Amino acid sequence: MTARKLVVFDVDGTLVDSQDHIVAAMTAAFDAVSRPLPAREVVLSIVGLSLGQAIARLLPDCATPEQEAATQAYKTAFGQLRAGHLSPLFPGAADMLAALGARDDVLLGIATGKSRRGLMHILEAHGLSGCFASCQVADDHPSKPHPSMLLAALAETGVDARDAVMLGDTTYDIEMARAAGMPAIGVSWGYHRPDALRAAGAGRVLDAFGDLHAALADLWGAS
Structure with missing residues (x-):
C-alpha cells in the first residue's frame, strides 16, 4: 500500500x-505608538512570523509595553479590514x-x-x-x-x-x-x-x- x-x-x-490588509494594519500599529512606518517591502518581509515576533522585529527599539500596544492596534485594525473586505x-x-x-x-x-x-x-x-x-x-x-x-x-x-x-x-x-x-x-x-x-x-x-x-x-x- x-x-x-x-x-x-x-x-x-x-x-x-493579504498584503494590502497587512500594510494597512501595520500602519495603524505604528500610528498607535507614534513611530514612522518602515518601507512596504520591510513590512512585508516579516509576513510569516507570529505577530508578536513580527512587531518586535519591526520595533526593536521600543519597550515591551509599546510593542504590546502596537500588536493590539494591529489586531484591531486587521479585524476591521477583514470584516469589510476579503x-x-x-x-x-x-x-x-x-x-x-x-x-x-x-x-x-x-x-x-x-x-x-x-x-x-x-x-x-x-x-x-x-x-x-x-x-x-x-x-x-x-x-x-x-x-x-x-x-x-x-x-x-x-x-x-x-x-x-x-x-x-x-x-x-x-x-x-x-x-x-x-x-x-x-x-x-x-x-x-x-x-x-x-x-x-x-x-x-x-x-x-x-x-x-x-x-x-x-x-x-x-x-
Whole structure:
C-alpha cells in the first residue's frame, strides 16, 4: 500500500494575497505608538512570523509595553479590514486545492502565523473549511521557523516527513521545513525573493500554482 502524502501550505503570501490588509494594519500599529512606518517591502518581509515576533522585529527599539500596544492596534485594525473586505486567493489556488483534495493519496495541511480565529475566518469565507486534515496556527506554537507546526502536522496526520512537503513564500517557511526534516517548495508570488527561497533550501520555486503537479511528481514520483 502506497503511503499517504501530506502537502502543507502557508497562508499569507502563498494561498492568500493579504498584503494590502497587512500594510494597512501595520500602519495603524505604528500610528498607535507614534513611530514612522518602515518601507512596504520591510513590512512585508516579516509576513510569516507570529505577530508578536513580527512587531518586535519591526520595533526593536521600543519597550515591551509599546510593542504590546502596537500588536493590539494591529489586531484591531486587521479585524476591521477583514470584516469589510476579503483578501483574495492567488490565481489558481482554489483549483489546485480542489485537485489535490480529490486525490486519495494526498492530505492537505496548513502552517500559518495567523491566529486560529483569523485562519477560520478566511477558510470559511473562501469555502475551504473542509479541505485540510491539519491546521497549525500561531496560537499553539512558537513562531516560524521553529519546526513545531510541521512536527504537529506530521503527528496529527500520521505521515512521515519524507512523504510530506511544505509550500511557502518566505524563508521562514523553508527553514521551518528543513528543521522538521521535510522538503520545501517555494512560490515566487509572495513576500520573499525566489533567490532567497532557494538559498534557504527550497528544492524548487514555482511561478504558478499549475506547476505544483509536476513538482510533486518530481518529488514523489508520478502516481
